[in-house]
Amino acid sequence: MPDERTLQVKVWRGREDGRFQAFTVPRRASQTVLDVVTWIQRHLDTTLSYRYACRVGMCGSCAMTVNGKPRWTCRTHVDKVADGDILTVGPLANLPVVKDLATDMAPFFDKWTKAEGRFVPEDDRPREFHVVPPDTRERQAANAGIECIGCGVCYAACDIVRWNRDYLGPAALNRAWTLVNDVRDAGNDARLAAVAGDAGCHACHSQEGCRTHCPKQINPTASIAGLKRATAVATIKGRL
Amino acid sequence: MTARAETRLWLAQRGSAAVLALCVIVHLATVIYAVRGGLTAAEILGRTRGSAAWMAFYLLFVAAVAIHAPIGARTICREMTAWRGRSLDVAMALFGLLLAALGLRAALAVFS
Numbered sequence: 001m002p003d004e005r006t007l008q009v010k011v012w013r014g015r016e017d018g019r020f021q022a023f024t025v026p027r028r029a030s031q032t033v034l035d036v037v038t039w040i041q042r043h044l045d046t047t048l049s050y051r052y053a054c055r056v057g058m059c060g061s062c063a064m065t066v067n068g069k070p071r072w073t074c075r076t077h078v079d080k081v082a083d084g085d086i087l088t089v090g091p092l093a094n095l096p097v098v099k100d101l102a103t104d105m106a107p108f109f110d111k112w113t114k115a116e117g118r119f120v121p122e123d124d125r126p127r128e129f130h131v132v133p134p135d136t137r138e139r140q141a142a143n144a145g146i147e148c149i150g151c152g153v154c155y156a157a158c159d160i161v162r163w164n165r166d167y168l169g170p171a172a173l174n175r176a177w178t179l180v181n182d183v184r185d186a187g188n189d190a191r192l193a194a195v196a197g198d199a200g201c202h203a204c205h206s207q208e209g210c211r212t213h214c215p216k217q218i219n220p221t222a223s224i225a226g227l228k229r230a231t232a233v234a235t236i237k238g239r240l
Numbered sequence: 241m242t243a244r245a246e247t248r249l250w251l252a253q254r255g256s257a258a259v260l261a262l263c264v265i266v267h268l269a270t271v272i273y274a275v276r277g278g279l280t281a282a283e284i285l286g287r288t289r290g291s292a293a294w295m296a297f298y299l300l301f302v303a304a305v306a307i308h309a310p311i312g313a314r315t316i317c318r319e320m321t322a323w324r325g326r327s328l329d330v331a332m333a334l335f336g337l338l339l340a341a342l343g344l345r346a347a348l349a350v351f352s
Contacts, residue, residue, distance in 0.1 A: 163319045197246035198318060228250070235247040 005085070007078065009036055011048065012090035015097045020088065021045075033066050033073035033081065037089060037101065050101035057215065060149035063156070064101050065090040070156035072215040092156040108152050111168045116194045117175035120187025130184045142181040145174045145223045147216050154210035154220055166199040170210035170220035173201055177223035180230055192227070192234050201227035241329070249311050256308035263301040288350040295351040302343030310336035 005027040010020040023040050034052055041048040052062035057075040064073050066081050067088050078087060095103035132139050154170040155161055161169050176195045179185050195201050201224045210220040234240040241249075274284055288294045310332040317323045317332075 160319075193243040196243035197241070198315070200243075200246075202246055202250045203315075203319075231243070231247045232251055235244055235251065240244045240247055 007036065007082065008086050009040065010086075010088045011037070011040060011101070012097075013048075013100055015099065018097070018100075020090075027078070027085070031078045033064070033071070033076045033078060033087070033089060034062050036078060036087060037064075037073065048101070049099040058149060060151035063092055063151040063153050065092060065156065070153040070213050072151055072153065075215065092152050094156050094158070094161045095152065103152070105152060108155050108169065108171070109150070111172040112150075112175055114194060115168045115172040115176040115200070116187055116191035117172055117179065118187075119179060119182065120185055120190075122184070122186040132183060138181040138183055141223075141226060142178045145178045145218055145220070148174055148218055149216060151215065153213050153215060154218075157209040157213040159207060159209060160203050160205060164199065164203060167203050168195065168200050170204075170224065173204075173227055174218060174220040174223040177226050177230075180227065188230075189234075189239055192231050192240055195227050196231040196235075196240060201231065204228075249314075252307050253311040256304040256311075259300065259304040260308055263297070263304060266297065267301065285350060289352065291351070295347060298347035298350070299344075302340060302347055305343055306336045306340035309339055 007025045007027045009023045009025050011023060012018055013021045023044055025036050025039050025044075028035065034055065037048070037050050038052075041050070050062070050064070052074060053059040054061075055074045057072060060072070062073045063070060065071075065088075066073065066076060067083055067086075069081075070092055071081070073089075081087070089101065091097045091101050091103045095105065095108060098104050134140075134143075148171055150171060152171070154174075158167075158170055160167045173195055176191055179191060180188055197203075204221065204224045206221050206225070208219075208221045211218070211222075214220065231240060313335060314328060314332040317328055
């Protein structure tokens with residue numbers, strides 16, 4: 001028997017100076033927020049812009065603000081987040097809005113580059129392969145942050161990003177921390193210099209908004225705390 | 241400001257916070273203990289004057305305040321206002337010196 005219930009959905013339209021537009025969408029069992037947005041675009045308004053790819057929580061492209069909180073929409077069930085029959089969907093905060101629900105992720109990923117978030121190989125090839133035992137402290141620390149899918153939810157949830165547009169943000173700093181703990185990497189001196197200071201790890205207030213909202217249950221605050229320790233040690237040893 | 245300088249400021253603030261935590265506890269406990277039995281200001285001064293231990297304690301307290309407060313105020317200014325750069329750094333350094341001067345004056349008053 002079909003479910004006759006409906007959902008009242010308010011969807012952001014336009015750019016930063018846009019407005020919410022109301023839609024009525026049929027309610028379905030196991031319906032995700034991405035299902036709702038897709039239904040609106042397929043049946044009610046083909047001009048609605050949004051972004052998604054994998055639909056299974058791997059690609060990190062479908063994050064939006066759902067009822068005031070940043071979430072990955074492909075794995076967010078309507079039943080868990082709807083306020084009764086009301087759902088409000090907007091673009092991610094702290095990023096420029098391209099149109100409707102699509103944000104410009106360039107500032108977010110530019111900061112990964114600024115945080116030296118790329119693997120730096122050693123100049124000379126080692127004679128032997130690096131052995132990385134899974135139970136070492138470094139490997140455990142890298143494991144804790146390595147599953148980031150770059151969805152931008154933590155960046156949208158972070159008050160420091162809101163206050164300080166230069167702040168590198170939780171995801172870029174978490175990425176840097178995984179590389180600091182990569183024993184094969186040779187770029188840590190430049191990386192620690194890049195992540196130190198008021199635009200880097202020292203700006204974090206440890207409020208854990210990133211940890212609260214991360215859909216992958218990563219704790220970027222812990223990674224940032226690790227960077228604070230690493231930069232402190234590097235400064236004391238004269239390497240920074 | 242360089243990454244090294246920023247990290248040094250952060251270390252200084254964390255270190256001074258640890259010192260302050262101890263100093264505030266000792267200071268408040270002493271105040272509560274001193275007034276419990278109805279000691280007068282003159283009696284308190286009678287115990288602190290000439291005491292090198294109390295002078296050393298309050299010199300440490302003042303130094304921690306003079307380091308901690310301007311670094312924190314600088315961060316707050318940078319986060320909550322548009323004030324950045326050298327003028328802010330100089331203003332906060334002067335604020336630290338002012339705190340140190342006022343604190344030393346108070347410490348000397350109970351010592352000598």
